[in-house]
Amino acid sequence: MTRTTRPRGGDRRGFRPRHVRLTEPLVRDGGVLRPASWEEALDRAADGFRDVPGDRFGMFSCSKATNEMNYTAQKFARAVMGSNNVDSCNRT
Numbered sequence: 001m002t003r004t005t006r007p008r009g010g011d012r013r014g015f016r017p018r019h020v021r022l023t024e025p026l027v028r029d030g031g032v033l034r035p036a037s038w039e040e041a042l043d044r045a046a047d048g049f050r051d052v053p054g055d056r057f058g059m060f061s062c063s064k065a066t067n068e069m070n071y072t073a074q075k076f077a078r079a080v081m082g083s084n085n086v087d088s089c090n091r092t
């Protein structure tokens with residue numbers, strides 16, 4: 001059996017075919033998921049973040065992300081969420 005070389009992540013076992021993927025956001029109402037607009041879904045997500053105090057929020061970023069992405073992640077955690085709970089796998 002010959003195995004071909006693929007780029008990282010090229011072995012897509014476990015990924016769902018496109019026709020099975022979600023095409024619109026779902027929100028939970030009374031324990032049941034229903035389709036929603038992007039605006040409603042993002043508003044609900046933002047409301048959920050607002051309810052979390054800074055000392056209960058943590059941000060973990062990846063060393064494989066760009067410096068800019070890691071900077072943005074820690075800035076979001078500190079400035080928006082009011083949390084100093086920021087870590088990454090860079091130090092492990």
